[in-house]
Amino acid sequence: MSDFLQVKHLKKYFKTPHGMLHAVDDVNFTLERGKTLGVVGESGCGKSTLGRVILNLLEATEGEVLFDGENIVGAKGARQKELRKKMQIIFQDPFSSIDPRMCVSEIIEEPLQLFKMCSNSADREKRVAELMDTVGLAKRLAYSYPHELDGGRRQRIGIARALALEPSFIVCDEPVSALDVSIQAQVLNLLQDLQEEKKLTYLFITHDLSVVKHISDEIMVMYLGQVVEKAPAKELFRDQRHPYTKALLSAIPSAKVGGKKERILLRGEISSPVDPKPGCRFAARCLYATEECRKKPYELFEASPGHFVACPRYKEWTEKKGE
Amino acid sequence: MEKILEIKDLGIRFKTDDGIVNAVNGVTLELKKGEVLGLVGETGAGKTTTALAIMRLIQIPPGEIYQGSILFEGREILDMSDKEMQQIRGDKISMIFQDPMTSLNPVRTVGEQIAEVIRLHQKVSAAEAMRKACEMLEMVGIPAERSGEYPHQFSGGMKQRVIIAIALACRPDLLIADEPTTALDVTIQAQVMDLMENLKKEFGTSMILITHDLGVVAEICDKVAIIYAGEILEYGTLEEIYNHTAHPYTQGLFDSVPDLDEDVRRLKPIDGLMPDPTDLPSGCKFAPRCARCTEQCRTMHPDMTVLNGNHGVRCFAALNREG
Amino acid sequence: MKGNHKRSRLLGIWKRFSRSKTAMLGLAVLCIFILLAVFAPLIAPYGYDEQNLREAYQGISMRHLLGTDNLGRDTLSRLIWGSRISLVVGLLAVAIGAAVGGLIGSFAAFYGGRIDSVLMRVVDIMMAIPSMVLAIAICAALGPGLVNTMIAVGFSSVPTYARVVRSAVLTIRQQEYIEAAGAIGSGNWRTIAKHIIPNSLAPIIVQASLGVGNAIQSAASMSFLGLGIQPPTPEWGAMLSTGRQFIRDYPMMVVAPGICIMLVISSLNLLGDGLRDALDPRMKR
Numbered sequence: 001m002s003d004f005l006q007v008k009h010l011k012k013y014f015k016t017p018h019g020m021l022h023a024v025d026d027v028n029f030t031l032e033r034g035k036t037l038g039v040v041g042e043s044g045c046g047k048s049t050l051g052r053v054i055l056n057l058l059e060a061t062e063g064e065v066l067f068d069g070e071n072i073v074g075a076k077g078a079r080q081k082e083l084r085k086k087m088q089i090i091f092q093d094p095f096s097s098i099d100p101r102m103c104v105s106e107i108i109e110e111p112l113q114l115f116k117m118c119s120n121s122a123d124r125e126k127r128v129a130e131l132m133d134t135v136g137l138a139k140r141l142a143y144s145y146p147h148e149l150d151g152g153r154r155q156r157i158g159i160a161r162a163l164a165l166e167p168s169f170i171v172c173d174e175p176v177s178a179l180d181v182s183i184q185a186q187v188l189n190l191l192q193d194l195q196e197e198k199k200l201t202y203l204f205i206t207h208d209l210s211v212v213k214h215i216s217d218e219i220m221v222m223y224l225g226q227v228v229e230k231a232p233a234k235e236l237f238r239d240q241r242h243p244y245t246k247a248l249l250s251a252i253p254s255a256k257v258g259g260k261k262e263r264i265l266l267r268g269e270i271s272s273p274v275d276p277k278p279g280c281r282f283a284a285r286c287l288y289a290t291e292e293c294r295k296k297p298y299e300l301f302e303a304s305p306g307h308f309v310a311c312p313r314y315k316e317w318t319e320k321k322g323e
Numbered sequence: 324m325e326k327i328l329e330i331k332d333l334g335i336r337f338k339t340d341d342g343i344v345n346a347v348n349g350v351t352l353e354l355k356k357g358e359v360l361g362l363v364g365e366t367g368a369g370k371t372t373t374a375l376a377i378m379r380l381i382q383i384p385p386g387e388i389y390q391g392s393i394l395f396e397g398r399e400i401l402d403m404s405d406k407e408m409q410q411i412r413g414d415k416i417s418m419i420f421q422d423p424m425t426s427l428n429p430v431r432t433v434g435e436q437i438a439e440v441i442r443l444h445q446k447v448s449a450a451e452a453m454r455k456a457c458e459m460l461e462m463v464g465i466p467a468e469r470s471g472e473y474p475h476q477f478s479g480g481m482k483q484r485v486i487i488a489i490a491l492a493c494r495p496d497l498l499i500a501d502e503p504t505t506a507l508d509v510t511i512q513a514q515v516m517d518l519m520e521n522l523k524k525e526f527g528t529s530m531i532l533i534t535h536d537l538g539v540v541a542e543i544c545d546k547v548a549i550i551y552a553g554e555i556l557e558y559g560t561l562e563e564i565y566n567h568t569a570h571p572y573t574q575g576l577f578d579s580v581p582d583l584d585e586d587v588r589r590l591k592p593i594d595g596l597m598p599d600p601t602d603l604p605s606g607c608k609f610a611p612r613c614a615r616c617t618e619q620c621r622t623m624h625p626d627m628t629v630l631n632g633n634h635g636v637r638c639f640a641a642l643n644r645e646g
Numbered sequence: 647m648k649g650n651h652k653r654s655r656l657l658g659i660w661k662r663f664s665r666s667k668t669a670m671l672g673l674a675v676l677c678i679f680i681l682l683a684v685f686a687p688l689i690a691p692y693g694y695d696e697q698n699l700r701e702a703y704q705g706i707s708m709r710h711l712l713g714t715d716n717l718g719r720d721t722l723s724r725l726i727w728g729s730r731i732s733l734v735v736g737l738l739a740v741a742i743g744a745a746v747g748g749l750i751g752s753f754a755a756f757y758g759g760r761i762d763s764v765l766m767r768v769v770d771i772m773m774a775i776p777s778m779v780l781a782i783a784i785c786a787a788l789g790p791g792l793v794n795t796m797i798a799v800g801f802s803s804v805p806t807y808a809r810v811v812r813s814a815v816l817t818i819r820q821q822e823y824i825e826a827a828g829a830i831g832s833g834n835w836r837t838i839a840k841h842i843i844p845n846s847l848a849p850i851i852v853q854a855s856l857g858v859g860n861a862i863q864s865a866a867s868m869s870f871l872g873l874g875i876q877p878p879t880p881e882w883g884a885m886l887s888t889g890r891q892f893i894r895d896y897p898m899m900v901v902a903p904g905i906c907i908m909l910v911i912s913s914l915n916l917l918g919d920g921l922r923d924a925l926d927p928r929m930k931r
Contacts, residue, residue, distance in 0.1 A: 042508035042509070042510060042511075043479075043508055150596055150597070151366075152596070180365040180366050180535065180597075181365065181535060181576055181579045181580055182365060182575060182576065182579050182592055182593035183592070183596075184579065184592075185578070185579035185580075185590040185591070185592030185593075186592040186594075188581075188590055188592075189589055189590055189592060192588075192589065207508060207509065209509065209583070210580060210581040210582070210583050211581055213581065213583060214581035214587070214590070215581075234586070237583065247510060248509060248510060250513075251509040251510045251512065251513035252509060252538065252583065253512075253513075253516070253536065253538030253539050253541060253542045254538055254541060254583065254584075255537035255538045255540075255541050255565070255577065255580060256541060256565065257541060257561050257562050257565040257566055263513050263517070265513060265514060265517060266510045266513075266514075
């Protein structure tokens with residue numbers, strides 16, 4: 001069986017006044033139908049750009065995105081429109097991602113109209129009611145405006161809009177990070193239920209590591225446009241083989257008394273991926289970096305079945321740590 | 324230990340076009356010297372309003388402090404003249420705001436901005452103030468050479484450090500930090516939290532940390548107060564709140580966050596939404612969302628009752644269980 | 647149900663609009679002028695070109711409620727007839743300017759890059775020429791007349807609208823819902839029409855309601871130069887400039903059209919403010 005989504009050597013560069021910004025730099029992965037791939041990383045690591053390039057909302061500079069075996073990079077016109085039906089996105093900010101001048105039913109109905117999914121307006125209305133029911137929005141809200149609703153409900157509108165075209169693949173770009181904790185859990189549960197019910201495949205982009213662990217089957221860690229580590233969710237939290245992943249996970253504050261872990265404090269801050277030098281991009285902040293690290297070209301290799309890492313010296317430093 | 328801050332039965336409301344917003348309804352809190360209090364709540368719970376009231380920064384009108392008192396080192400803040408208050412602000416009490424991007428003046432160097440606070444409160448020469456400003460920068464981990472740079476030359480985490488440096492420039496007795504790490508990435512958050520922990524250890528600064536993140540609270544706070552709809556629902560030491568959770572809302576908050584150490588298929592979110600602050604329930608404010616709600620909860624307003632030691636809770640169900 | 651909703655939406659806009667007393671006042675005043683213009687032949691006591699040199703330079707009297715002008719024509723009648731021309735010139739010129747300027751501005755902002763640079767440089771060049779001179783040039787090329795005046799005045803205001811709209815659209819374009827529209831397969835044209843324009847209406851409305859006054863005045867200057875509406879067709883601006891020569895002795899000739907222009911402009915401003923708020927569902931009460 002061919003993989004549902006396959007991304008090969010995907011690159012997205014932006015021209016800036018300071019040089020070429022490597023937002024996404026040689027990303028490879030495959031994703032099976034019905035699974036969730038979590039993408040984590042700090043701001044500026046290119047995770048949101050990755051999601052948009054896969055959806056063809058931004059044009060890739062290089063590389064392939066095979067969706068159901070078909071390369072969709074550079075799709076235009078009718079073909080592009082057809083793809084929109086299969087691949088959707090849920091945005092981060094429930095406040096700016098919906099048009100403030102449209103009421104709830106108009107927002108959900110827009111994609112239905114665009115794709116003439118319903119033969120008449122009565123049908124369409126029924127479908128909107130169905131979708132609202134699916135995402136747990138009360139019927140009486142159909143003619144409310146977004147500003148009258150709270151963040152959680154607005155995010156449900158965004159989810160309903162994405163579901164309207166019955167896609168099989170959804171990019172969730174930080175869908176819960178703007179929400180309060182109690183609401184966040186409601187939306188996460190909704191996304192999981194929808195996935196089970198409709199066999200959806202998710203690319204789940206977030207900076208929140210506890211959320212990503214909860215929802216993902218596999219996790220991909222990005223740093224300055226590159227994937228530094230990719231592994232099944234549980235394994236990644238048990239065994240980190242890239243120093244960046246290790247530091248990232250150690251930085252999560254735990255909501256337990258006395259459960260304080262030893263934090264690995266990284267030196268400095270994430271730099272910008274403008275005209276990056278060859279060699280490991282994390283080397284400048286890495287505790288274990290050597291001269292060699294700054295020269296060796298980037299390569300993601302399979303360290304053990306299903307566990308990919310971009311640090312060729314992972315054995316050395318993980319052992320050192322154990323001593 | 325000596326009490327540095329004592330808030331008694333504080334009530335704040337705002338007159339708006341939609342009616343009267345009851346933002347803070349009888350908040351009672353106290354903070355001893357050298358303690359760090361975590362004030363935990365969701366959007367609209369009244370945490371920032373409480374903090375602004377301590378700084379006397381509530382806009383009156385539309386705001387109104389209709390009851391209660393705030394004693395700072397035994398003196399009533401609400402009765403002070405504007406001039407007295409100006410002397411206290413930035414000198415004895417400082418506040419750090421959430422957004423590091425907008426809290427700094429973009430056209431002045433960071434050194435100048437720190438020196439400005441020093442000169443406002445201390446009779447020192449410009450050169451002396453600048454020297455102190457550089458010291459402050461070093462203290463928060465920014466090389467003194469960078470004092471002549473402008474805010475846009477710093478990254479988000481660095482800006483937040485500059486803001487901390489400004490807040491600490493006059494060695495305040497009380498520091499109020501309003502979501503100081505929410506806008507930052509985890510690894511940068513770890514750096515800022517480390518800095519705050521050092522402050523606590525080295526200078527014994529008393530702090531109020533306002534946040535929604537229970538993980539951050541667990542890392543640095545001694546005491547915790549859970550605020551909901553303008554009321555403290557539970558307070559106590561870190562240990563009491565985290566290991567002997569009494570209020571169903573507090574429990575709900577813990578259950579809403581995915582646990583890193585355990586695997587749960589589904590989260591247990593708190594049902595429903597925050598109550599409308601213009602139309603609060605007459606009984607327990609949390610009753611409409613509470614799974615353990617009884618007739619008594621809907622009609623009667625529970626008082627804050629001390630369970631043992633410092634641990635207080637505002638819930639009938641919790642008391643019955645204890646009793 | 648659907649139709650109901652459409653109607654209820656209009657009702658909602660009307661409800662928000664009618665809550666504002668000032669906006670209602672503006673609407674009322676404008677309606678009066680429109681009625682005057684429509685029913686001018688019935689209302690006006692005299693014809694607009696009825697000269698009576700024996701009754702020239704009269705003040706307020708029962709025969710001539712607002713006096714007469716230098717040729718003995720009844721000022722009130724001329725004002726009533728003139729409202730037809732002035733309102734049409736003012737509103738249509740603004741409509742032309744806002745439509746063309748709005749299109750240029752939104753395209754420039756939406757597509758950005760080279761299209762933006764080229765369009766905006768053209769606009770800059772237009773801006774560098776004083777709008778009056780530009781209008782005169784256009785009018786001189788097209789020849790005098792009512793329609794040409796409107797076109798000339800309208801086009802001379804294009805750069806202003808283009809600038810205003812461009813900056814409004816630039817902010818809106820950054821919003822995620824524009825990207826969201828693309829993600830559900832909405833084409834660029836549709837996104838501009840359905841999402842960008844409605845959300846950038848506010849500054850256009852404000853600019854347009856101020857623009858009507860300018861347009862009336864520009865049209866007047868054009869007539870004064872002999873390029874605009876030709877006498878004896880009454881036009882407020884032209885009446886104002888004729889009356890200017892006699893302002894010391896017969897102030898009514900200036901005051902009367904002046905007040906009319908002022909009333910129309912202020913009613914439009916009030917109306918515009920009210921409309922801007924009413925069209926925005928975020929504005930309550």
